[in-house]
Amino acid sequence: MKKIRKAIIPAAGLGTRFLPETKAMPKEMLPVVDKPAIQLIVEEAMKSGITDILIIIGKGKRAIEDHFDSNTELELNLERKGKDKMLEAVKKTNGLNIYFKRQEHPKGLGDAVLTAKSFVGNDPFVIMLGDDLMQAETPLTKQLIDSYEKTNSSTLAVMRVPHEDTSKYGVINPAKKVSDGLYDVTSFVEKPNPEDAPSDLAIIGRYLLTPDIFEVLEHTKPGKGNEVQLTDAIDTLNKSGKVYAHEFKGSRYDTGNKFGWLQTNIEFGLQHPEVADQLKSYIKDLANKLD
Template identity: 45%
Template sequence: MKPVRKAVFPVAGLGTRFLPATKVIPKELLPIVDRPLIQYAVDEAREAGIEEMIFITGRGKTAIVDHFDIAYELEATMRERGKDLSILDSARFTPGNILAVRQQVPLGLGHAIWCARSIIGDEPFAILLPDELMVGEQSCMKQMVDAYEQVGGNLISVLEVKPEDVSSYGVISPGEISGNLTEVRGLVEKPPVDQAPSNKIISGRYILQPEIMQILEHQGKGAGGEIQLTDAMAKLIGTQPFNAVTFDGKRYDCGSKLGFVEATLALALLRVDMRADVRAILDRLSEETQRLD
C-alpha cells in the first residue's frame, strides 16, 4: 500500500460570493485572523505527513503560489531590522514540493482534480477543499491518513448533522460501522429529508486512489453542467474499498460570509494571546447593538 504523499488543492474558483473583496485578491488568501485561508488547509496536509502540494489554479490565482514562495526582499528587510523570520516558516517549502496546474476552463471539481493527473501518476492522493476549514485537536487529514494506513482504499471525511439539514449536502449511504469508520455503499447529492440514507455529510476532505483519474477522463457532465467528483467516486464503490471517516472536530464553511466571520471569531477565541480581548470586544459590541435596537 503506497503512502499518501501528494495533496491537491482546487483553488481556481472566482470567489464571487465575496466580491468586491475578491476582485483582485484570491478568496483563498483572505485572512482568518492572521493566516490566509489556504494556509490552514496546507498546514493540515503537512500535519498528516503529506509532502507535495498541488494547486489547481486559474487566471488571477498566481498569488496563491507566490504566498508559498520565498520573499527575498521581505526576508532581507526583516533580517536587517532584527525581526524574527520564524513567523514565515509555515509558508516555506523544500524546492520542488509546490506545484501549480492551470485549469483553463471552469468545468467543475471533477475536472479540476483530473487536471492533476500527470503529477499524481499511479499514487494515492489527498484532496482538501480550502473553503472547508476543519479545526480539531488532531487535523482532519491526519485522522484520515491514520485510517488509511489501517484500511487503505478510498476515504472521505464526513460529519453528522441534524436530519433536517441533510438536503443541503452530499450524503453517504452507510454500511458497517467500526469506530470512526463507516463503510460507504453509496453517495447521494442533496437528498430530500425523508429520503436521505443517513445524516452523514461529505465534508471536503478525500483520499482517493489514482484510478479515479481514468473515470474522470470519461466522466460526463452532471449537476450544474459540470464534471462532478461525486459522480466519479460513486463508480469506485464496489470495485475498491470505500470508507468514511467521521471527523472529530469542528467544520467552518468559509465559502459563505457568515461562516467566514464565525471561523475568524472562533479561531481568535482559541488564541491565548487574543482570547480575553476578543471576548471584551464581543461583549462591548453586543451592548452597543442592543442600545441601537
C-alpha cells in the same frame, strides 16, 4: 504500502459569493485573522506528513502563487531587525514542494481533480478543499491517512449535519459501521433533497483516494449543475472497489460564505494569543450594548 505524500488543493473557483472583494483577490487569500485561509489548509497538510502539494488555480489567482513563493528581501529585512517571530511566520511553509496548475475552464470539482492526474501518478493522494477548515488534536488529513494504512482503501471524511442541510452536500448511504467512526458505504449521493437523503452524514472537504479514481473521472459525465461531480465518480469507484467514510468529530469551519467566514474569524481570533483577550472583552461589551 505506499506512504501518502501528495495533496491536491482545488482553488480555481470564481469566489462569486464574496464579490466585489474577489474581483481582484482570490477567495482563498481572504484572511482568517492574520493568515490566508489556504495557508491553514497547507499547514494541516504539513502536520499530516504531506510533502508535495498541487494547487489547482484559475485566472486571476496569481496572488496565491506569490504568497507561497519565498520573499528574500522581506526575510532579510525581518532578520536584520531581529523580528524573529515574524520571520518564522513568513517562512512557515518554506521547504514544502508546492506546484501550481491552471484549470482552463470551471467544469466542476471532478474536472479539477482530473487535471492532477500526471502529478499524482500511481500514488494514493489526498484532496483538501479550501473552504473547509478543520480543527482537531490529530489533523483530519492525518486521520484519513491513518485509516488508509489499516484498510488500504479510499476514504472520505464525513460529518453529521442538520437533515435540512443535506441538499448542500454529498451524502453517504452507510451500509454498516466497520469500527468506531468508520463506515462501509452502499452509495454516495450528490446534494440530495432532504426527503431523499439516505443519512445525515455529509461529505466534508477532505478525501483520500487511490489513483484509479482518474480512470473513473475520465468517463464521468457532467451531473448536477452540468459539472463533473467528484461524488458521482466516487460512487462509481465504490461499485468496483471499496470506499470508506470516516466520521470527523472535531470542529469544522466553512469559509465559503460570508457568515461562515465572519464566524471563523471570530472563533480563530478568540484562540489567537495576540488578540484573544481584547476580542473577548469587545464581544462582551458589544453583547451588553445589543441587549
